[in-house]
Amino acid sequence: MLAHSHLRRTGLGLAILLPLAAGAFFWSQPRSQAHPSPAATDTAATATLERRDLSTSKTISGTIGYGTPHAVEGHKEATVTWLPAPGASIKRGQQLYRADDRPVPLFYGEMPLYRAIEGKGLVGRDVRIIADNLEELGYSLGYRPRAGEWVSPPAVPSRPESSAPPASSAPVPPPTPVRLRKGEAVLTTGLIKAINRWQRDVGLPETGAIAVGDVEVLSGAVRVEAVAVQPGAPANGPLMSVTSTRKVITVAATMAEAASMAEAASMEQGAAVTVILPDEKEVPAHVLSMGRTLAAPEGSIGDSTAQLTVTVTVDDPATLKKIDSAEVTVSFAGKVSEDVLAAPIEALIALAEGGYAVQTPQGLVAVTTGMFAQGWVEITGDGLTEGTHVVVAS
CATH class of the missing domain: 2.40.420 (conserved putative lor/sdh protein from methanococcus maripaludis s2 fold)
Structure with a gap:
């Protein structure tokens, strides 16, 4: 007492x-x-x-928009003949731009095409990108070998007569079968036929093969933020900048704020947060992505505190449907x-x-x-x- x-x-x-x-x-x-x-x-x-x-919680100001723009480069030795207008949304299978007056469609994937997709039996993750996109666009591919199956890669192309080996040389052995790994696909007869049908439908030459630059592979649907060139420019350089089609909240956190919230695991991809809208309504959201580099605030001059960009998305996109841009507050959970x-x-x-x-x-x-x-x-x-x-x- x-x-x-x-x-x-x-x-x-x-x-x-x-x-x-x-x-x-x-x-x-x-x-x-x-x-x-x-x-x-x-x-x-x-x-x-x-x-x-x-x-505890930490509130940081954020801005509603479409996120940080990313540059898109063309990979085709051709001339740009058409570009979309800023603000346009491009989905899977739609033309992202035209080169030599032929469409260059958008495919979804996590890696760009780095080689031509040709030759029956070709194996790789890039082949999987083509197969998945054509299937999503409604084309039948027939049987698709699964991971763990053994497949035969393309035969070695025959040499031109001018470079033919002497008659006494040993014959070229057949290709050694390879085992299909997770995430890979095979260029089968069914897939080649699907490529032909797709090429006919979109107005491309029916070759049954896809060269580098015939399609552009991005992570998903995009919204055109700005175009970087005009028709007549080469199609093998920067063409436009794009963003996600989904509205997000961009937060600029200082290093101290990021470190504090990281300790509580509230500022990492997938972490639950709360967004307070201008009308004081609170809506559930989660962290979509974390920037990997610190940068000075946009428009700052001289010494400025470096900030880390954090992208937040609301759980119900309809919540932001009528809001084009606005300042909001994002509440990150702290220690519990x-x-x-x-x-x-x-x-x-x-x-x-x-x-x-x-x-x-x-x-x-x-x-x-x-x-x-x-x-x-x-x-x-x-x-x-x-x-x-x-x-x-x-």
Whole structure:
């Protein structure tokens, strides 16, 4: 018991004097049991201790838009004859631009084409990109070998007569079968026929093969942010900048903020966050991507704090349908203390000799404080349990 301690409230707005010795403090009781003196009829405000989860959070300003633009380069030895207008959305199979007046469609994938897709039996992840996209566009591919199956790669092309080996040389052995790995596909007869049908449908020569530059492979549908050239330019250089078609929130976090949130695992890909819209509506969201490099804020001059770009997407895209651009706030979760005994911050009493206490019906109880969050504080103290009444500053 610390009944004779000199008490003072902290700067948290806890200024309240408790002259216990003078008997000016009374606990609230039913009228039939309490008989306060005429000089002391007021009762102190109380609250009960609770077991609850506490968590800190960090709010950072963000901007609604379409994310950071990325440059798109052409890979075709030709002349650009058409480009889409800024703001246009391009989906799988649609032409991204035209070269020599032929369409260069968009395919989805995680790697660019680096070689011609030709020759029955060709194996690779690039073949898988072609197969997956044609199948998604509705073309039948026939049987597709699965990972683990053995397939025969293309035969070695025959040499021109001018370079034919002497008649006495040994014949070229047949290609050695290879085992199909996960993520790969095979250029089968069915896939070659599908390529021919697709080429006929989009207005390309029916070769059954796809050369580098015949299609452009990007990670998904894109929105054209700006064009970099005009028709007549070479098609083997930067052509345009594009963004995602989905609206996102871009947040610029300082290194200190990123480090603090990373410790709580709230600033990493897939982490749940909350977006507060201009009308104060809170919507659930998650981290879509994290930048890998620090950069000075856009438009800054001189020394500026380097920032890391964090891209956030709301769980329900319809939420941002009517918002073209706006400033918002993103709340990242911090540290979490689960199922702890907590009291309202207003219940803390700062002791003259240091530390804190709370006032219970039995008197003052010294406490050890933990996390402060959301107007509550984690505490431990002798005899304190869930449901214990404590005095709070009014």
